[in-house]
Amino acid sequence: xxxxxxxxxxxxxxxxxxxxxxxxxxxxxxxxxxxxxxxxxxxxxxxxxxxxxxxxxxxxxxxxxxxxxxxxxxxxxxxxxxxxxxxxxxxxxxxxxxxxxxxxxxxxxxxxxxxxxxxxxxxxxxxxxxxxxxxxxxxxxxxxxxxxxxxxxxxxxxxxxxxxxxxxxxxxxxxxxxxxxxxxxxxxxxxxxxxxxxxxxxxxxxxxxxxxxxxxxxxxxxxxxxxxxxxxxxxxxxxxxxxxxxxxxxxxxxxxxxxxxxxxxxxxxxxxxxxxxxxxxxxxxxxxxxxxxxxxxxxxxxxxxxxx
Numbered sequence: 001x002x003x004x005x006x007x008x009x010x011x012x013x014x015x016x017x018x019x020x021x022x023x024x025x026x027x028x029x030x031x032x033x034x035x036x037x038x039x040x041x042x043x044x045x046x047x048x049x050x051x052x053x054x055x056x057x058x059x060x061x062x063x064x065x066x067x068x069x070x071x072x073x074x075x076x077x078x079x080x081x082x083x084x085x086x087x088x089x090x091x092x093x094x095x096x097x098x099x100x101x102x103x104x105x106x107x108x109x110x111x112x113x114x115x116x117x118x119x120x121x122x123x124x125x126x127x128x129x130x131x132x133x134x135x136x137x138x139x140x141x142x143x144x145x146x147x148x149x150x151x152x153x154x155x156x157x158x159x160x161x162x163x164x165x166x167x168x169x170x171x172x173x174x175x176x177x178x179x180x181x182x183x184x185x186x187x188x189x190x191x192x193x194x195x196x197x198x199x200x201x202x203x204x205x206x207x208x209x210x211x212x213x214x215x216x217x218x219x220x221x222x223x224x225x226x227x228x229x230x231x232x233x234x235x236x237x238x239x240x241x242x243x244x245x246x247x248x249x250x251x252x253x254x255x256x257x258x259x260x261x262x263x264x265x266x267x268x269x270x271x272x273x274x275x276x277x278x279x280x281x282x283x284x285x286x287x288x289x290x291x292x293x294x295x296x297x298x299x300x301x302x303x304x305x306x307x308x
Contacts, residue, residue: 031078031289032045032046032047032077032078032079032285032288032289033045033046033047033263033288033289033292034046035221035268035269035270036269037170037194037195037221037269038194038219038220038221039170039194039219039220039221040170040194044080044081044109044269044270045078045079045080045081045270045285045288046263046268046269046270046271046288047079047259047263047270047271047272047273047284047285047287047288048079048080048081048082048083048109048223048270048271048272049070049071049074049079049081049082049083049272049273049274049275049281050083050225050272050273050274051082051083051084051085051088051091051092051094051095051274052085052088052091052274053088053274054067054091054274054275054276055067055084055088055090055091055094055095055276056088056089056090056091056094057090057094057276058089058090058093058094063276064094064098066276066277066278067094067098067276068098068101068102069278070275070276070277070278070280070281071095071098071099071102071104072102072104072278073278073281073282074281074285075102075104075107075108077281077282077285078285079281079285079288080107080108080109081108081109081111081223081270081272082095082108082109082110082111082272083111083112083197083223083225083272084110084111084112084113084129084133085112085113085115085147086112086113086114086115086116086125086128086129086147087113087115087147092112092129092132092133093132093133095110095133096132096133096134096135097134099133099134099137100134100137105134105135105137105138106137106138106139108138108142109142109143110133110135110138110141110142110143111142111143111144111145111195111223112129112133112141112143112144112145113129113144113145113146113147113174114126114129114144114145114146114147114150114155114159115147115148115150116150116151117150117151117154118151118154119154119155119157119158122151122154122155122158123158126144126158126162129144140166140167140168140169141167141168141169142168142169142170143168143169143170143171143172143194143195144159144162144168144170144171144172145171145172145173145174145195145197146159146172146173146174147174148174148175148176148180149173149174149175149180149183149184149187152173152187156171156173156192156193159171160192170194170195170221171192171193171194171195172193172194172195172196172197172220172221172223173187173193173195173196173197174196174197174198174223174225175197175198175199176198176199176225176226177199178199178204178206178207178210181198181206181207181210181211184196184198184211185210185211185214188211188214188215188218188220189214189218191218193220194220194221195220195221195222195223195269196211196215196220196221196222196223197222197223197224197225198211198222198223198224198225199224199225199226200212200224200226200227200262200265200268201224201226201227201228201229201233201258201262202229202233202258202261202301202302202305203229203232203233203236203305204226204229205302208265212265212267212268213267215267216266216267221269221270222267222268222269222270223269223270223271223272224262224268224270224271224272225272227258227259227262227271227272227273228255228258228259228273233254233258233305234254234255236305236308237254237305237308240308242254242257243304245300246301248291248297249290249291249292249293249297250286250289250290250291251287252283252286253283253286255273255280255283255284255287256283256284256286256287257301258287259271259273259284259287259288260287260292260293261293261298261301261302263287263288263292264292264293264294264295264297264298265298271287
């Protein structure tokens with residue numbers, strides 16, 4: 001097999017040397033692939049940003065500066081979906097503070113979660129999240145999700161009332177582990193949600209068999225968490241060259257290889273890799289540019305990873 005030896009670092013150097021208009025080509029001004037939210041027809045950039053751990057940096061000056069630069073670059077390149085949770089320490093507050101400093105609230109699609117039990121506790125936590133993220137600077141919160149299905153029936157009843165009242169635009173449920181897929185399937189069948197968030201990657205493929213098709217049939221948008229399997233995929237390919245044929249779909253790095261494989265599934269609305277590294281922001285968003293793998297190419301990509 002012919003291979004191209006290119007690391008994530010070297011790929012970023014190459015991308016940095018290409019004019020923005022060239023490597024950000026596409027169907028809209030920023031050139032990013034967009035996917036439609038079935039419930040509304042609204043279109044979202046297909047690569048977003050997760051904030052678990054990476055934005056939990058309140059009081060840490062150097063890390064805050066990195067997060068600020070990353071968010072600035074993220075918006076500059078035309079991306080918008082940022083996902084957080086009250087479980088993520090200070091991430092909601094840091095996101096709200098940085099977005100306010102940059103003046104970008106109205107350019108973001110803000111998503112967070114409720115992670116507690118009981119109607120009153122859930123309402124209180126959601127109101128705190130909205131305040132921490134400074135959502136008033138943009139209007140209603142875009143998406144509130146029930147984190148890990150904790151007391152989902154109770155919180156979704158509240159959220160449907162909030163949606164009807166214009167306090168939140170979309171509602172959904174989340175989990176990060178295939179052990180919860182039976183419960184996630186139940187909510188897909190029940191309906192009444194706009195989004196489902198789940199784990200899916202070349203290292204964790206079970207959602208492909210159990211959930212993605214049903215989500216598409218149910219007209220429910222899909223956000224993918226753990227798209228890089230918490231870094232496990234990079235460890236799996238460590239010191240391994242990117243195959244030359246990856247250039248057929250515009251992959252310049254392993255990150256783009258992993259993310260394009262996910263985006264090649266038509267049921268996926270948005271993948272949310274987490275980072276506060278500004279170079280990784282550019283690299284990740286590169287996966288939402290240009291060609292995507294068809295079913296045959298996705299099988300080839302998966303087989304290649306399995307062979308390593």
